[in-house]
Amino acid sequence: MARNPEGALTDDEKRIVKGFLARGDRNQDIQALVNLGRKATINSARVTEVKQDDAIVPASDADLDFFKEKKKCYDPQTGLNLYDDERLIRAREAMLLAVQVFNSPTLRFKAEVFAVQANIAWTYLLHEFYLREGAQIIQEDGRSLLLSQMIAREDCPLSQGIKDNLESLKQIRDAVEHTLFRRADNRFLSIFQACCLNFEKTICMLFGPDVALSNDLSFSLQFAKMDFDQLVQVQDFDVPEHIRTLEKQLDEDLGEERLSDIEYRFRVVYTFENSTKSKSHIKFVHPDDEGADEVRNVLIKREISDKLFPHKAAVVASLVQERSGRQFNTHNHTQAWRKFDVRPRANVGQPENTNKDYCIYHLAHGDYTYSEKWVDFLVSYLAADANYKELRKFKL
Structure with missing residues (x-):
């Protein structure tokens, strides 16, 4: 059903309202039902106009029952509807599932599940984008566009850094089908983290802040404190040769500038030192934020203590x-x-x-x-x- 941003009823909505009036529903109840999930709400005068217009044909009982069922499926937080926004809902759920599995302390199939689910999430997201742009996503063979095909299009809305990240994600997903990752989850953590941040940025850019995933996520907690030496050692512990080969393959086609893009691989620098309670918090600074250049200069500048x-x-x-x-x-x-x-x-x-x-x-x-x-x-x-x-x- 088409949405009308002007606040007037569409022809289909007029037939629906006429049908509920014929059933004997009260004007205020019909108005409240129509306004559920609607961007621009209607007032009682619109219902009265339909009531007085004998030329409007009432909708069938089946159409009225479906209209009621559909109105029950709006998410009050995101404004998404299962019937109108199914791909977008599935995109959000696939990414949430990827993050939840990766953050679970009891699961061992982390990198594999994340790569697969995140790939699905991005595919649904771009399918929805191209459909709303009026593009055809079903090919002649009956299959929908692949993620790799969509990021290769000239009208793709993604930056080069995000495209590079998704290309690496695809290669990791392909490797999952044929190799055993063992304990290699941390090797791809920076790529996965960038993928999450990119997804959040893109879904808000394309579909608005109401559908952001940050409302449904929080930082994962751990029971063991970080030991710097252990963190360094774990990066190289028990990593199979085919994982090292895959890492090299992911980077070999990218120049230094693209490799250092934070949208390709997310990086954080931690420093360990005493501080007062008011200064003892971790702060994440986006490269585009005000003051980011100053922070970067501080991080990379080396001065001798004397x-x-x-x-x-x-x-x-x-x-x-x-x-x-x-x-x-x-x-x-x-x-x-x-x-x-x-x-x-x-x-x-x-x-x-x-x-x-x-x-x-x-x-x-x-x-x-x-x-x-x-x-x-x-x-x-x-x-x-x-x-x-x-x-x-x-x-x-």
Whole structure:
């Protein structure tokens, strides 16, 4: 049934309304039923107009019963209807199933199921897109367009990075049919993660934010804490040769620029350091977000510690006294780093647990050095008389 964005009844809807009126249904009940799932709702005057128009032929009982059944099938959250949007519903469910299986702690058939289900999800998604564009998705042999055929079309709405990701996903799915993956799930995690993010971005772009999958998903939790050395080792543990060959095959046709595209392979950099509770959260930044370039520069920039933390304690005390005009010696400096928990005290088990904004520990010669940022902080803090007096009273 055609939808009318102007809020007026279509000819089919007029026949439906006429049929319910003939059955004796109340105007307000008919209005409420028609408005279910409708983008532009109608008011009671539209029902009255149908009631007064003798030229409208009432719909059959079968049509009325089907109309009621169809109205029951609207999802209030997404606005999708099982009869009108079946492919889109199946696309969402296939991707949700792929994610749920991969995140399950009890299942071992992860990479295989994800590759197959995600391929199905993208196929349904693009089928729905092309149907709404008026394209023919059924070929002469009676089979519908393959995913590989749709991403090769000139009118494909996907970016090159997403296409590369889906091509790799297809190769992984094809390999599933002929080889045993064993414990290779983590080898393709970055490709799978990018596939999920791409799907969410694309379904919202093509069909609106109401159908987003993020409303139905949350981060998966784990019972074991991450150990960096173990994470590094697991990447190479017990990986069959045919998996290594497949990985090489996935990348060999792509240049460095396409390989580094976050829509092809999702990558996150984790750093391990102490932080305050207010700063101890993981934050994901999209490459297109404001400030992303600055974050990227920080992640890839390499500086030696002597350049970033050039000052020993005596130098810090001298600089602070000079710039603040306050009396400030090494004893006051000790009061300061203890007050602000900048570094651990002597003879602790983990001397490297410092506030990395201000201080680092040098394992080679067993002492601490401080940053220019720490000097600036102290100068600013001591500018207030109350702060200066409070620090000098701080007990070690």
